[in-house]
Amino acid sequence: MQIGKYPRVRISTIPTPLEELPRFSAAVGGPRILMKRDDLTGLGMGGNKARQLEFIMGEAVARGSDAAITCGAGQSNHVRQVAAAAAKLGMKCYLVLGPAVKTEMQGNILLNRIYGAELIWVDTNDIDAQYAEMEKVAAKVEKEGFKPYIIPRGGASVQASVAYANCVIETMTQLNEMRIEANVWLQATGTTATQAGVVVGARWWLRPDFRVIGLSVGRKRVDLLPKLVGHANRAAESLGAPFRFEEDQLTILEDYVGEGYGVPTPGCLEAIQLMARTEGIMLDPVYSGKAVYGLMDLVEKGVLTKDDTVVYLHTGGVPAVFAYDKELVSGLGL
Numbered sequence: 001m002q003i004g005k006y007p008r009v010r011i012s013t014i015p016t017p018l019e020e021l022p023r024f025s026a027a028v029g030g031p032r033i034l035m036k037r038d039d040l041t042g043l044g045m046g047g048n049k050a051r052q053l054e055f056i057m058g059e060a061v062a063r064g065s066d067a068a069i070t071c072g073a074g075q076s077n078h079v080r081q082v083a084a085a086a087a088k089l090g091m092k093c094y095l096v097l098g099p100a101v102k103t104e105m106q107g108n109i110l111l112n113r114i115y116g117a118e119l120i121w122v123d124t125n126d127i128d129a130q131y132a133e134m135e136k137v138a139a140k141v142e143k144e145g146f147k148p149y150i151i152p153r154g155g156a157s158v159q160a161s162v163a164y165a166n167c168v169i170e171t172m173t174q175l176n177e178m179r180i181e182a183n184v185w186l187q188a189t190g191t192t193a194t195q196a197g198v199v200v201g202a203r204w205w206l207r208p209d210f211r212v213i214g215l216s217v218g219r220k221r222v223d224l225l226p227k228l229v230g231h232a233n234r235a236a237e238s239l240g241a242p243f244r245f246e247e248d249q250l251t252i253l254e255d256y257v258g259e260g261y262g263v264p265t266p267g268c269l270e271a272i273q274l275m276a277r278t279e280g281i282m283l284d285p286v287y288s289g290k291a292v293y294g295l296m297d298l299v300e301k302g303v304l305t306k307d308d309t310v311v312y313l314h315t316g317g318v319p320a321v322f323a324y325d326k327e328l329v330s331g332l333g334l
């Protein structure tokens with residue numbers, strides 16, 4: 001893989017641990033489960049975007065930028081990690097946020113302010129409206145004498161996928177050292193850029209039996225699959241890979257979304273509690289809680305059995321727990 005050709009800044013704490021979850025596995029009566037702890041990537045309280053920002057901010061710095069602009073939902077983890085990365089690199093940071101739900105000064109929003117980012121609320125989740133606002137901010141910032149760099153929503157970019165192709169290589173090396181053969185990879189999927197990198201990395205490792213399953217946290221499978229193929233093929237091309245993907249080679253499940261993005265399901269809350277009480281590991285109510293509940297359900301349905309060895313990628317998101325105190329307290333009877 002031609003990872004070395006991408007500009008990069010070393011701002012996260014990687015490699016992250018690969019940790020066995022024996023008590024959680026026993027509690028669900030399931031397969032051997034290992035967790036890739038990308039909630040522990042360090043920068044800005046961790047998460048998958050910190051690993052990706054090594055390459056995204058690497059590109060920004062290479063272009064001479066001194067002001068990062070991005071957008072997302074109010075409790076977006078991506079924007080929080082951009083705020084931290086900008087702080088670490090001495091850049092200005094502008095975050096276009098919407099819609100106006102969960103706007104209390106809590107969780108990621110509070111952290112964004114502490115990291116020194118400027119918040120611009122747009123009261124819409126419409127991607128075109130958020131991009132139009134980012135362009136306006138960029139023009140203003142440029143007039144003030146800075147060089148802005150616009151980061152796509154969720155950080156979804158070739159750089160993001162390249163970071164996760166690299167993460168698979170890191171994980172496979174750890175598995176080899178531990179003398180463990182895993183055959184399934186599970187993770188939460190939002191923009192699909194992370195999963196795209198994972199499928200490229202897994203295919204590169206020449207493991208045709210290795211199944212990568214993305215669990216949607218908001219959108220329908222039919223909307224996500226073309227995006228996943230697009231991100232995966234752009235990353236494969238950029239990395240010089242001798243393969244491309246079709247939709248029917250990739251897996252996204254939409255069964256664990258519930259009412260929609262950012263609305264925790266009862267299963268999601270159950271998963272958060274079980275992981276906390278068996279392994280002392282915190283999940284989050286928007287991404288990892290839904291995905292781990294998906295893992296539990298796939299075991300319950302017999303799709304994953306004791307013969308499987310699963311790697312679950314913990315993509316972080318934990319600071320959002322503090323913005324969902326009411327849902328957690330009432331849903332779990334705490």
Ligand SMILES: Cc1ncc(COP(=O)(O)O)c(C=O)c1O
Pocket residue numbers: 047048076077078154188189190191192193194195284287288315316317318
């Ligand atoms: C905690 C967490 N997990 C998973 C994801 C999904 O990653 P992607 O957008 O690359 O699919 C995100 C994206 O924001 C996230 O914040």
